[in-house]
Amino acid sequence: MSDLAIDVRGLTRRFGAFVAVDDLSFSVKQGEIFGFLGANGAGKSTTIRMLCGLLKPTSGTAMVGGVDVSRDPEGVKRRIGYMSQKFSLYELLTVDQNIRFFGGIYGLSSDRLESRRKFVLEMAGLQGRETTLTRDLPGGWRQRLALGCAILHEPKIVFLDEPTGGVDPLSRRRFWDLIGELSRQGVTVLVTTHYLDEAEHCHRIAIIQAGKMAALGTTTELKQVFSTRPIIEIQASQPVQAMAILDRQPSVEKTSLFGTAVHAVLRDRDTDPKALSSMLSADGIEVTSIGAVAPSLEDVFLDVVERTGAAS
Amino acid sequence: MRKALAVASKELRQILRDRRSLMILLFVPAFFLLLYGYALNFDIRNVKLAVQDQDRSTKSRELVSSFVNSGYFTLVGYVDSPAELDRMVDEARVRAIIAIPSGFERDLAVRKPVTVQVIIDGDNANTASTVVGYARLLIGEFNAVQMQAFMARPGASPVPLIGVEPRIWYNPQLRSTLFLVPGLIAFISMITAVVSTALSVVREKERGTMEQVRMAPLSPLPFIIGKTLPYLVISFVSAILVILSAMVLFALPMRGSWPLLLGAIALFLVGAQAQGLLISTIADTQQVAFQVALLSSLLPTMILSGFIFPISSMPIVVQWITHIVPARYFLVALRAVVLKGADITAFWQDMVALAIFATVAMGLASLRLRREWA
Numbered sequence: 001m002s003d004l005a006i007d008v009r010g011l012t013r014r015f016g017a018f019v020a021v022d023d024l025s026f027s028v029k030q031g032e033i034f035g036f037l038g039a040n041g042a043g044k045s046t047t048i049r050m051l052c053g054l055l056k057p058t059s060g061t062a063m064v065g066g067v068d069v070s071r072d073p074e075g076v077k078r079r080i081g082y083m084s085q086k087f088s089l090y091e092l093l094t095v096d097q098n099i100r101f102f103g104g105i106y107g108l109s110s111d112r113l114e115s116r117r118k119f120v121l122e123m124a125g126l127q128g129r130e131t132t133l134t135r136d137l138p139g140g141w142r143q144r145l146a147l148g149c150a151i152l153h154e155p156k157i158v159f160l161d162e163p164t165g166g167v168d169p170l171s172r173r174r175f176w177d178l179i180g181e182l183s184r185q186g187v188t189v190l191v192t193t194h195y196l197d198e199a200e201h202c203h204r205i206a207i208i209q210a211g212k213m214a215a216l217g218t219t220t221e222l223k224q225v226f227s228t229r230p231i232i233e234i235q236a237s238q239p240v241q242a243m244a245i246l247d248r249q250p251s252v253e254k255t256s257l258f259g260t261a262v263h264a265v266l267r268d269r270d271t272d273p274k275a276l277s278s279m280l281s282a283d284g285i286e287v288t289s290i291g292a293v294a295p296s297l298e299d300v301f302l303d304v305v306e307r308t309g310a311a312s
Numbered sequence: 313m314r315k316a317l318a319v320a321s322k323e324l325r326q327i328l329r330d331r332r333s334l335m336i337l338l339f340v341p342a343f344f345l346l347l348y349g350y351a352l353n354f355d356i357r358n359v360k361l362a363v364q365d366q367d368r369s370t371k372s373r374e375l376v377s378s379f380v381n382s383g384y385f386t387l388v389g390y391v392d393s394p395a396e397l398d399r400m401v402d403e404a405r406v407r408a409i410i411a412i413p414s415g416f417e418r419d420l421a422v423r424k425p426v427t428v429q430v431i432i433d434g435d436n437a438n439t440a441s442t443v444v445g446y447a448r449l450l451i452g453e454f455n456a457v458q459m460q461a462f463m464a465r466p467g468a469s470p471v472p473l474i475g476v477e478p479r480i481w482y483n484p485q486l487r488s489t490l491f492l493v494p495g496l497i498a499f500i501s502m503i504t505a506v507v508s509t510a511l512s513v514v515r516e517k518e519r520g521t522m523e524q525v526r527m528a529p530l531s532p533l534p535f536i537i538g539k540t541l542p543y544l545v546i547s548f549v550s551a552i553l554v555i556l557s558a559m560v561l562f563a564l565p566m567r568g569s570w571p572l573l574l575g576a577i578a579l580f581l582v583g584a585q586a587q588g589l590l591i592s593t594i595a596d597t598q599q600v601a602f603q604v605a606l607l608s609s610l611l612p613t614m615i616l617s618g619f620i621f622p623i624s625s626m627p628i629v630v631q632w633i634t635h636i637v638p639a640r641y642f643l644v645a646l647r648a649v650v651l652k653g654a655d656i657t658a659f660w661q662d663m664v665a666l667a668i669f670a671t672v673a674m675g676l677a678s679l680r681l682r683r684e685w686a
Binding site for chain 1: 319
C-alpha cells in the first residue's frame with residue numbers, strides 16, 4: 001500500500017441531470033490535513049459522503065485507506081471517523097452514555113472502550129462532566145465530544161464536515177489544536193470549512209466550484225496567483241464609492257470589500273498605489289491608508305470562484 | 313448482537329430521560345380505555361317511552377309496567393291524541409310509543425288475538441332495531457304470563473306451553489362492552505406501538521444522529537432490533553395495564569391462560585412496531601411519520617378488524633383486505649382466550665398470521681433501511 005490515505009480518480013456523482021460532483025481527482029497523503037473549500041452546494045458534502053461509503057459514485061474511483069468505496073463501503077466505514085456540522089450526539093444522553101453508545105456500535109470490546117473512553121474524556125477536557133447531559137454542554141465542548149466519539153475506534157482517516165460551525169473562536173482554536181495533534185500521530189484529516197482563516201491550518205487545500213476542482217495546493221502555492229497581481233488595501237471614507245471609482249481604472253482588475261477596507265487587485269506590479277490614492281482624493285474621497293498587502297486565503301478563494309464562475 | 317444491545321440500551325436511556333413521553337406511552341392507553349370504554353356502548357337503556365292507552369284496564373297497565381320495570385324504558389307520560397304523539401316524537405322527547413287499543417283486556421280474556429302497536433323513532437337504525445328487540449321480548453314475556461294464567465284456570469284444556477328460553481353464550485347479558493373491550497384493547501395498543509416506533513427513527517433523521525450512526529459499521533438489522541426492543545417492553549407493559557384496567561372497570565373476564573394471552577400480545581406488538589419502523593424508514597419528518605402512523609393504524613384497526621363491524625358481513629373484496637390487518641387476528645385470539653377460555657387449537661391460525669405479519673413487516677423495514685443506507 002502506498003502512503004496515500006485517500007486517492008480519488010475522476011469521481012463523479014449525478015442526481016438526475018444535475019452533476020453534483022464532476023470528475024474530481026486528488027489524493028491525500030497519510031497524516032496530511034486536507035482542506036476542502038467551496039461555496040454552499042459546491043459539492044463538498046456529496047464528495048465526503050461518497051468517500052465515507054454513504055453514497056455510491058456514478059463513475060470514477062475513490063480509494064480510502066486502501067479500500068474501494070464502491071466495492072466495500074462497510075470496510076471503509078470501519079477505517080474512518082466522521083463528524084458533521086451538526087455534532088450529531090444524543091442530547092438526552094450524558095457524555096458517558098454517548099461515548100458508550102458509539103463505542104458499542106463500532107463494536108469495541110469493553111477493555112478497549114474503557115481505555116478509549118478515558119482518552120476521549122481527557123482529550124475533550126470533559127473529565128468530571130461524565131454525567132452531564134449532552135444538551136447542557138456548551139457548543140465547544142459538544143464539538144470536542146463529537147470528535148472524540150468519531151475517533152473512538154482509532155481510525156487512520158477522519159472526515160470532518162464543517163466541524164466548527166456555531167462555535168466560539170477560542171473553542172475553534174482549541175479544536176484545531178486537536179486536529180493538529182491527530183495529524184502528528186499520523187491520522188489523515190479531510191476537513192471542509194467555511195472559515196477561510198481556519199483553512200490556513202490545512203497542509204493543502206482544494207477549492208471546489210460547481211462540483212469541479214477549481215484550485216489545489218498549499219496555501220503558499222494558492223497565493224501564487226497573486227504573484228504578478230499585487231493586492232492594495234485601501235481604508236477610505238466612502239468605501240462603496242471608492243470601489244466604483246477604482247473599478248473604472250484600467251490598472252485595476254477588480255475590487256472587493258473586506259470589512260470596512262477595499263481590496264483592489266492590480267493588473268501588474270507597475271501601478272503606484274500613491275497615484276490611486278491621489279485620484280480618489282480628487283474625487284472627494286478621504287483615504288486614511290493605502291498600501292500593498294499579502295494575499296489572504298479569502299482573496300484567493302474569491303479570485304478562484306470568480307474566475308471559474310466566469311468561465312462556466 | 314452486541315451492537316443491537318448498544319442501540320437498545322441507548323434508546324431505553326433516551327426514553328427514560330424523557331419522562332413525559334414515557335408516562336404518555338405507559339398510562340395514556342389505559343386512560344383511553346377508560347374514556348372510550350364507557351362511551352362505546354351499544355346497550356340501550358332508559359329509552360323514553362310514551363303510552364297511548366285506549367283501554368285503561370288492569371291488563372293494559374300491567375303491560376306498561378312490564379316495560380318500565382325492565383329497565384330499558386322510562387315512562388315519559390300518557391298521551392291521548394295522535395297529534396300529540398307526533399309532536400313528542402318530532403321533538404325527540406320520546407323514542408318509543410306503545411299504543412294499546414280499547415278492548416285489550418276483554419279480548420285477552422276470551423283469547424282473541426290483539427295487536428299492540430309499538431312505534432319507534434327510526435332515526436338511528438341501530439338503536440331502533442335494538443329497541444324493537446327489547447319490545448318484542450317484553451311483549452313475548454307478557455304473552456307467556458297471560459297464557460300461563462289462562463291455563464291455570466280450572467277446566468282449561470291442558471295445552472302444553474312452549475317456552476322459548478333464549479341462551480346466549482359467553483356474554484349472557486349480551487353486554488356489548490364485553491364484545492367491544494377486546495377490540496378497544498387491540499385498537500389502543502396498535503396505535504401506541506405504531507406511533508411510538510414510527511417516531512423513533514424519524515427523530516434521529518431529523519436531529520442528524522442517523523447520519524452519524526450510518527457512518528458506523530452497523531447493519532440495519534441490529535439497528536432495527538435495538539430500536540424495537542425497548543418499545544416492545546414499554547408497549548407490552550402498557551397493553552397489560554390496559555387489560556388489567558378492563559378487568560377492573562368493565563368486568564372483563566379472564567377465562568383462558570395468561571401465557572397464551574401474553575404470547576398473542578407479544579406477536580401482535582412486534583408486528584405493530586415493525587409497521588411503525590417501516591413508516592419511519594419512508595417518512596422524513598416526524599410530522600409525516602405521525603400522520604401516516606396514525607392513519608395506517610387507526611382506521612384499519614377500527615373498521616377492518618372486526619372490532620365494531622363483523623368481517624363476515626363485509627363485501628368479499630373488503631374481506632380480503634382485512635387479511636392484512638393484524639388486529640383482525642389479534643382480536644380473534646384475544647376474544648378466544650379472554651371471553652371463551654379457548655386453547656391454542658382454536659386460534660393457532662391467527663397466531664401464525666400474526667407471526668407472518670410481524671416477519672414480513674420487519675423484513676420490509678430492514679430491506680428499506682438497507683436500501684436507504686446503501
